Amino acid sequence: MYLLGHLLTEPVGVVHYMIVGAVLFTCGVVCMATKRNALGILMGIELVLNGANVNLIAFGSPYLRGAEATIGLDGQLMAMFVIVLAAAEAAVALAIALNFYNNFGSIDVDRANQLKG
Amino acid sequence: MQSIVDHLVSDTIATSLPLYAPELWLCATIVVLLLAKLIRGLDRVDPAFIALVGSLIALSTTAPASGFASLSELQPAELFTGMLVYDGVTIFLRMVLLLFVVLLIVLTKLTRLADPVDGQDFYVLVLGATLGMCIMASANHLMTVFLGVEMASVPSYVLVGMIRNRRAAGEAALKYAVFGAGASGVMLYGISLIAGLLGTAHLPTIGLELARLDLPGLMTASEQLGVLTALVLAGLMISVGLAFKLSAVPFHFWCPDAFEGGTAEVAGFLSVASKAAALALLIRVTMAVCSPVGEAAIDRVALVDQTVVVAVDSSAQPAQTVESRSPLSPVRTYVAMLIGIAAAATCTFGNLAAFGQTNIKRLLAYSTIAHAGYMMMPVAALAGLTGSDPMDASQAVASVLIYLAIYLFMNLAAFAIVAFLGSAMGSDNIDDYGGLIKSAPAIAVSLVIVLASLVGIPPLAGFLGKFAAFAVLAKAGTPLTLTLLLIAGVNTVLSLVYYWRVAKIVCLRPEPTTRGPLTLGVWPAAYTTLVTAPLVLILLFPAGLTNLAEAAAAGLLP
């Protein structure tokens, strides 16, 4: 409670960004773990990656962290890389999901239980 | 500004690109493969041939400039402004990976997995994944860690699902892709946290920062506990990604399904190449965290700050000497324990769950998990040894390298045999392997040799690998490593069960009535013999391999 009040009254700092990132991350993880729709799971993955992106941007900003504690341009660069990689991964995962649909006739991941044991 | 640009250009062109030659050759081969269909004369050339030529050239450029004899004196160099590192481990891993790719291309040619029509897709994916693995093996920055992991994994997702019409392949690809994406997402979050906490994403600098952070002091001061918790959590998240690549328990769930669903060649690729790169990455991260370059200076500084003064008792008790504890020793112990527990759980789980398997590829998947466990144990010892004994620490790295090289041949041979038999019999069921000793004697004998080597029976090569790993554990001598040694020994005994069951079925069971006649040409037998021969010969001439591995590992520690 004390922490929430502190967060709502302070000027926007790195902590706020971190919390947004953490919320995105958690939503993504929950999405990945619980969705039955394969596309929903992919959306969850995107959320996770973007949560990390927010973190990286926040850490890279000299205004939010201060001049000596920031990771500087590394943050922005890493975020760029991550966006590209996320896009590539999403493309591949979508292709795989399409292939799965062609084979199984449904996008429900619970139908994929042939391989077990 | 100008100086930055000049520095960048000179660094890139003069230093980094020449040392980056193998990966550049791989890129060139990928480009040629992609464009082959468009060029008039090139479209009739078999893409396998292009891939083979390209990877052979890349393999030939892995040799260091001053030759292998002076490998141990090679000074580590940072490439691309610290993104990658070039040292003995890089060279060794590149050689392992590229040699494996060459042999894999020959294998796929023999099993006709990639026909000339859409073979280029297959080879582009394989070479792309290899490129990612090479990056993983020489990563020096958390960005390249993530980049390498992704670059290695994403083509693998597609490779597993390569056969479009098979339901098992589609299912396996989906599971692998989703699980992998999730794990690397978690790892990225951990990377971001670490980068923020320590102010840098460059691995050696992370180590220095950790040392400067003065963790013991942090532990006692309770208000900094949040930082500690964040560090631990971030580290754990990064290790989730590493564990996923290594198929360590409890992040191994993708492994059996992906191996069973994919073709045997792709399973072999995943089993050998990605494990090798993952282990190299594990070593890099461990080394960075436990023994960063320039730690000696930090030690002395820390010593001055940390002088513990003990009250001298008036009853003339001898004064306690100054404790020369490095500030990184809690990190080392923590890392060692983490890796050790993960290794023990992995190899035990892998061995036990393989008992009741009926599908040979699934059995080999669990065997892969178990061997990953064995290979992680020297890394656990390494984490502990970096502080106390640099010589033994480089010996630990060398033992992992030796095990990797031997593991390459073992698993490649195993999966090659599975591929040949699978295409000849149309089945991957172990019970269908009965009577092979009469129908296909050369392959059956090679299979038995490979199984024996996987168990680690002397005088086959697997014994050498296991021996190197266990020797490091015994030399480290801490309670953790000795427990690991005991667990590894028990697990070797357990592994006898399922490996020997296959051998028994091959040699002693009669031919199953449901199987048709088996026709294997001379090339499969020749290839299998070629790949199995090192298993028998390495123990006769071990010096070449062990010397190379030790030379490669020697430059790693200051």
Add this chain to the structure above:
Amino acid sequence: MNPAATLPAVLAIAWLLPLAAFAVVWIGYSLPQLAGRRPGATAQRFAGWLATSAIGSSFALSMFALVVWLAYHPLGGDEHGGHGAPPSYSGDYYLLAQFGELRLSIGYYIDALTVAMFAMVTLISTCVHVYSMGYMDEELHEVADHEVATSDGNYLHRPGRYHRFYQYLSLFSFSMLGIVLAGNLAMVFVFWELVGICSYFLIGFYYERPSASTAANKAFIVNRIGDFGMLIGLMALWTSLGTLQFGDTQLTARTSAGHVKMVVPIEQGIFSKLRSEDQHYHLDASAMVRSAETDESAHPGYWLLFVAGLGIFSGCVGKSAQFPLHTWLPDAMAGPTPVSALVHSATMVAAGVYLVGRCYPIFVPEALLVVAVVGAVTLALGASIAITAFDIKHVLAYSTISQLGYMMLALGLGGWVAGLFHLVTHAFFKSLLFLCSGSVIHAVHSNDLRHMGGLRHKMPWTAYTMLAGCLAIIGAGVPIWGIGFSGYFSKDAVIEQAWSFAGANPSPTYQLLLYVPIAGAFATACYMFRLWYMTFVGEPGHPHRFENAHESPPSMVGPLVVLAVFAIGVGWHTPFMSDLSVTSILEQARPAGTQATTSGTLLTELTLPDEHLSHEPEIADPASQSAFFAALLGVLLATMIYVWRWLHADEIRQSFAPIYKLLSNAWWFNELYQWTFVRPTLALSRLFASIDRWVIDPLVNGLARLFAYAAKLLDRVVDRGVVDSSFDALAHGTWDVGLALRRLQTGRLRQYMVFLVVGTLGLFAIASLCWKYALAG
């Protein structure tokens, strides 16, 4: 060329060539027979040629060695005159083992005797090899053995064994040459036994015949009895003197790289130890004892040396068929005739005499007296039985026994050159006689003298070469002119020495040692010409056999002629270099200190005169004349009975019936031995066998059964009950755990993702525990 290096090398090659032939025939012919392949007739003939060429080459090499020897040691020069050591070369080919001071080696001792013996043995062996190519030709094809009946009443049919004959002949030649060449007594003993084994093989060549296999056994066992004594003698010598080498060895100390570091003074052989130079080569028995005894009158070591000499002699008694171990030689005639010619007349039985001659320096005069007495008894025994024998080969066998007695007598009386000279001449004429008898047997297919008669018209070559042999053996010659057959010279030498001995020892018992050889000369002439007349003169005893008789082929007649030449001429001096003769060569090899007249120490009145004294006219003339007349009387008696028929053999037989019975049953020695030795031994062995079967076997079997029962009990209770069940439980437990773990892999993707999250959190929990522990230590 350096004779010290050339002679050992040449003689070694000559020695090993027959071994090579044996090896080739054995490996090429006999071993494949185990796999069931039989060689054809041509292949077997090749084996014969191979063996013959090997021994022929050995003969050529021996002659070469003789020439080399004579070149470096010219005859006639009084090199030693009995007052110095004879020229010899001794050394080692190969050192087998060294135990402190004692060295076991394959070595050589080459002196003039060695070279002469080599030449003789190889020559006779070559002649026998050639002869056998004709004699044994029935063995080339399948043989029907008429002396063996199978269980269904037919004669035995068996494949031919031609190559095996040559195999054994080659091995025998190798062994005999080994004895001659040997440089130490241990090597002699090894080859002694080897010669015995070869004799066993050769006598038992027709092993399906009971007579042959029994005879082979008998020969071997009787020889072993003698060898037991020989071992005692060897042991006595070894423990006392510390060496068994004949000659001295120049030891050189070597560094490990093989360079000669320094020359260590000479290690003495037994000859040097017992007759050392500073003692003027007198036999010094005190070398036999190590401790210095001050009491000179007690003759330290004399008895030991006497016993050692007797021990070695007992081996010779067995090998040379002397009394009382003579019973094997007549039975040994069951072997093929070439075997009898080579082994049992010229070489193997001569090995005993040769060994006495070689070891002469270590015999004390009392031991030599024993040798002489045994020789005399044997002489008489053999001659007496030979008069009554009807089997042609038995006559020759007893004649061999008798002549060997002559040699031993000569050696025992101090006549070293006489005895060995008679050995050489006897080898030639006895092998000639045997080969001729073989030729006769081959023609007539019977051994019985009563079946023969008048054969000289049918087989002239055989008849007249045999006549030459008979004249040689009786010592035919003209005393005044001093010419005669070879036997004349050698037998005269023996009798001269006996005359000289009788002169030096007036006691009546010693005089007997002179009368016996002269009577023996009479008997020899008698039975030899009886043999010749019954075979070649008179009416045929069996007309059918006479009809089918024919002369032998040239391969058989050729060796007869060669041997006849030698039988006539080997005693002569060669015409151009009048110094060269067998006697002069042997004279070169005379051991040191043996020429001087010696007296016994225990029997002080025993005197062994110097051999050169026997050549003085006052001894030589009466001796040769008495020998001549004795032989003449014998020939006359035989002629009277068998040619002129003035006396009838049957009447003589009836008038002397008891004596005849005694002689024709060979003095009943076989029966005596059978009752006193053979039967008790067999009874004893039966007793032990029954103890083994009824006492020991049940005990051991019972113990084994007890153990088996205990093992079964242990197996059921401990092994199966405790150990197996615990291991099974462990295995089942592990398997169940494994199967349970499989169920973790549910196959559901969402489950995997959940595990991802749960795993991370779980690790975090573990990590926080680890962290505290990590920081603590």
